[in-house]
Amino acid sequence: MSLTASVDTRRGDLHLRLDVEVADAEVLALLGPNGAGKSTFVRVLAGLLGPDRGRVVVDGEVWDDEGASRPAHRRALGMVFQDALLFPHLSVADNVAFGLRTRGMRRAEARATAAGWLTRVGLDGLGDRRPAELSGGQAQRAALARALVGDPALLLLDEPLSALDARTRLTVRAELRRHLAGFRGSTVLVTHDPVDAMALADRVVVLEEGQVVQVGTPAEVARRPRTDYVARLVGLSLLPGTGEGRLVRLDGGAAVAVAEDARGPVFAAIRPESVALYATRPDGSTRNLWRERVVGATPHGATVRCELDGEVPLVADVTATSFAEMGLAPGAEVWAGVKASEVAVYAR
Amino acid sequence: MSRAREGTRVPAPLLVPAALGAAFLVLPVLGLLVRTPWSQLATQLADPAVGEALRLSLVSATLATALSLVLGVPLAWVLARSRARGRSVLRALVTVPLVLPPVVGGVALFLVLGRQGIVGSWLDDAFGITIPFTTTAVVIAETFVAMPFLVISVEGALRAADARFEDVAATLGAGRWTTFRRVTLPLVAPGVAAGAVLCWARALGEFGATITFAGNFPGTTQTMPLAVYLALQRDPDAAIVLSVVLLAVSLATLLLLRDRWLGRTGAA
């Protein structure tokens, strides 16, 4: 299973030109500000919008080509929208079973399959509820089950977390990550939140005004941002580890002190402006202090993005003045300090 | 279920016109009730002609509403969703019966469906079917006048409905027809119900187009409004009694239906 798409289309002021390939079981994140053309692209993939020019091929089947377009309802896809958009007149179970029924599955079988999926997304026993009786997080889980139940070749996630409040977003994001890990088809995730992209995607495409400005793994994009926009947007160091109370034991062995209790598999996330660099070991109360080596430096306006390697791989932003005064350059040895309260923790 | 919160209280600038509006609509009906010679009620109700007119009114208004639903809902969908050119012209055309004096509507129906009409003469020659002066003509006249109410109300509901649900249905393998049946129609059901009620009420009160196109004959084409009008020529008191009977029956029907619908949504 795979997706190959090449789209060239105009919508108002937007001129979207985008070529992507997504392999089996791969998650591609389209990251960019509002109006960058992300949603236009997924609507083209879904068949809800005809491109001016373009070719979309999924698993060797041509969905869009010059003059030929397969209608949305005949594409083997699942889509999750920002607002869940569960049909308000149907029960939660009937929502999940909807796609099975339209594709000809008998009622009893569809019900049983839907019930199984509701259990998988943690909505066991809520099948008879109306969508209005669900919380935002529950609704989005039901929407995910509804999209995945038909075993689609292509999964489209259009800002699936942005309508959720911060706390719910964390738990739904962690669940989404688990389900994506088990999904065999190709996934395209649209988001304007770099954390979503970092946490969920295998590869990130950064889109600005309809144009691709950078492609790479989340780590590559964070470490070597190609534009100021990308630098501001991403740069988060996402460190996988295991929560042990006020400590996260990284998979590489190092420990990161955190301000809140953390348990189980988590990400410790550190933003580049939270990392302070010192030429000599500083005194003081900073709990996280690591010996690092500068492996790259990219100036962005008044700041310089420094790529650090060592006990803990990090990205740090320092002012151009400090950068010069400390005599930093690739190869330089520095101390990096991060306050425990500056480390965010996400379940994974 | 009490919802009397600060935010739902009526603002003062709305209160006075609202009260005036209610009085304006209710007082004439009250006047009718005050003037009603209730002693005549029993005699009028016992008159088989009155029962016949009432039954004919209810049956024809219901048939006209059913016909309007079958034709009007798809028409509303086309007006709300189709991108075809000439849509605004079509919308203007289908709402013409709203502004057309109903009597003129009746004449217009003659010109199409009458014995000498474009379609009617063909029906007569080919099948020996004549429409005017039959109960069918009553239903057609009422549908002509009442269907625009349904179309406008359903079109409004369709425009207000979140079209993204239709996108969702498409991504779940539903073709256009399935989407309409299983998603769009249930979403706009309240608008369809409101339109059907308006349509039914308008059909029930229809006079001008009916008396012109269907004529007036007890048992086949004389609906209550026609009976009321003719009674007014000879015996105004009888006309008032008949009006009150029509009023009571239509109000009772609407309240009954409303309870039904509210009962259903309340249980959901």
Added chain:
Amino acid sequence: MRVRALLVATVLALAGCGGSASSGGPGAPGDGGLTGTLTVFAAASLTDVFTELGGRLEDEHPRLDVRFSFAGSSALATQLTQGAPADVFASADEAQMSVVTDAGLADGEPQVFATNVLEIAVPRGNPAGITGLADFAREELALAVCAAEVPCGVAAGQVFTAAGVAARPDTLEEDVRAALTKVELGEVDAALVYASDVATAGGAVEGVTVPEAAQAVNHYPICVLADAPAPEAARAFVDLVLSDEGRAALADAGFQQP
């Protein structure tokens, strides 16, 4: 063209129940002419002939404005008893005139100025071959008769009884005009209406006279109203209707003399 004229006529006939306000001052005969506004409430069947007579009065008195409200006599009588301001009332039957006189609204005794008898109206060429009242018993024909609630229906009932005909109409019309419209459109084979209606209906309608109609002669009374805002002009109009000139115009319009 024919359809348009018909539509206009129908709308006017059925929408004619709006009251016509009269704000005319009294006709001041100072310079020998009447001035102000004269408002005449008249039965719908008088539309053509009264409009013509009103025009003649205006020609005589250039500063006089004559306005008409033509409608069913009972509707007009109701409007008058509800206080509609008018100077003259001309009714198509004596019953509706007595509604007005009983209410004390008439100035003096009403005078009968014309009579009218029923006649059969058929579409041009008489396609169904109607020859007389007996044809109203033929079930296969589409036939219109006035409803028993309105004066022409009462008259029709009397005529059918006198002729011994069991009429089988398809529709009982609410007024003569509506019955005539259906003849003009060719939607009925025959309708029993007034001779005056046939006379003024134009080329689309032909008349078949009915000997039995003498059994139900309709009398048209006219009166000046007690509260007339323009009593002099009102009197002048009534005089004109009753004059030889008026009688001739009425005869042309299919009315007979009392």
